[in-house]
Amino acid sequence: MTATSSKRPATRSVSSTAKYRRIVLKLSGEALQGKLGFGIDPQVLEALARQIKDVKDLGVEVTVVVGGGNIFRGLSTSSATGMERATADYMGMIATAINGLALQDALERAGVPTRVQSAIEIAKIAEPYIRRRAMRHLEKGRVVIFIGGIGSPFFTTDTTAALRAIEIGAQVVLKATNVDGVYSADPQKDRTAKKFSRVSFMEVLKRRLHVMDATAVSLCMDNNLPIIVFNLHQAGNIRRAVCGESVGTMVANR
Numbered sequence: 001m002t003a004t005s006s007k008r009p010a011t012r013s014v015s016s017t018a019k020y021r022r023i024v025l026k027l028s029g030e031a032l033q034g035k036l037g038f039g040i041d042p043q044v045l046e047a048l049a050r051q052i053k054d055v056k057d058l059g060v061e062v063t064v065v066v067g068g069g070n071i072f073r074g075l076s077t078s079s080a081t082g083m084e085r086a087t088a089d090y091m092g093m094i095a096t097a098i099n100g101l102a103l104q105d106a107l108e109r110a111g112v113p114t115r116v117q118s119a120i121e122i123a124k125i126a127e128p129y130i131r132r133r134a135m136r137h138l139e140k141g142r143v144v145i146f147i148g149g150i151g152s153p154f155f156t157t158d159t160t161a162a163l164r165a166i167e168i169g170a171q172v173v174l175k176a177t178n179v180d181g182v183y184s185a186d187p188q189k190d191r192t193a194k195k196f197s198r199v200s201f202m203e204v205l206k207r208r209l210h211v212m213d214a215t216a217v218s219l220c221m222d223n224n225l226p227i228i229v230f231n232l233h234q235a236g237n238i239r240r241a242v243c244g245e246s247v248g249t250m251v252a253n254r
Contacts, residue, residue, distance in 0.1 A: 019244035020171045022061040022138065025052070026161035026212075028177050029069035031232045032099055039070060040102050044233070049106040051238045052143060056112060060242055061138040063168065064145045065161040066103060068095025089153030093120055096157060100147035101125060113142045119151030119160070131167050138168070158212035162219040173225060174241050175212065176232035181249035182211050198250045211251055226252040 027048070034041030056062050072088075072095040100116050107114045115137045118126040126147060127133065134144050149160045158175075165173050182204070185193040201221035204211050211217060211229055220227055228241045230248025240247040 017243050018055075018058045018060050020060060020242055022168065022170045023055075023063070023242060024161050024165040024168075024170045024173045025062060025064045025238065026158065026173055026175045027064060027066045027099075027103075027232070028175075029067040029071060029073075029095065029099060031070075031176055031178055032066075032102075033070040034233075040099065045102060045106045046110075047235065048103070048232065049110040049112065051236070052107060053110050053112050054236075054239050055242050056141075056143060058239070058242065062143045063134070063138070063164065063170065064100075064103065064143065065157055065164060066096050066099040066145065066147060067157040068092045068099060071095035071098055086153040089149075089155075090120075093148045093151075096147045096149060097122055097125065100145045104145055107143055113140075114145060115142050116145045116147060119146070119148035122148070134164075135168055155215065156213050158216035159219065162212070162216040162225065165225055166219065166223050170225070172241075173220065173227045174238065175227055175229045176238065177229060178231065178233070179229075180231040180234075182209055182229050182251065184209070186210075196249045197246065198252070200254045201251060202254075204251055211249075217251070220251070221253065224253055226250060 032040050032044055034044040052062055052064070072091050097118060104114045104116050116126040117129040117134055119129045121128060129146065137144050146160060146164050149155055149157050150163060161173050180195070182196050182199055183193040184196070187193040199209065201217055203209070204217050205214060211227065228248055228250055230237050230241055237247055
């Protein structure tokens with residue numbers, strides 16, 4: 001009798017220049033709209049795909065959580081119109097699906113194999129979110145895009161990024177935004193606002209700094225998962241963050 005064994009994917013080598021082996025990249029919906037003010041800017045999308053490919057070529061395992069604020073924002077719509085919050089949040093989850101599919105298309109046109117996993121059932125366009133399947137995709141060299149938030153209203157995609165990172169064993173959350181880091185106040189309103197190169201989770205919570213929502217920050221703090229906040233639109237910033245270079249603001253336990 002011939003013994004058989006299940007085949008496991010070969011261990012992927014990570015470039016010595018990369019500090020992190022597995023990451024969650026959190027993209028705000030607003031970052032995808034570029035200068036359009038609404039929707040998706042194709043140039044931003046293509047530039048983002050190139051940056052992700054550049055990082056993946058280092059051997060880093062990449063997952064992405066996308067927001068939907070460029071299309072629909074549940075909380076602000078609920079507050080402004082009186083729409084039931086749960087309904088507004090579910091509409092926001094559908095907006096993340098639009099962004100996720102657009103990003104998948106851009107990545108695959110750049111030659112990057114990609115899978116989309118959704119926390120809400122959209123069987124025609126995305127797999128259901130299954131943690132072990134997501135990790136298997138990463139082992140096979142695919143980028144995994146998470147859409148649909150966590151599948152429940154009253155939670156933001158920031159919380160989704162923190163939760164997914166903890167579940168899959170990521171070593172960092174990279175929050176790519178339109179700003180170049182975390183400030184003591186809104187730099188557009190306060191010229192004396194100070195930019196932090198590093199700040200603790202506790203200080204973020206106490207001072208209510210605009211990094212992520214409190215639930216996401218608390219999850220990262222409790223699990224010792226660092227967050228790096230940086231400007232998406234500066235070419236090469238994702239790679240710099242992955243390689244441990246000083247970029248944006250590091251949020252971590254002291």
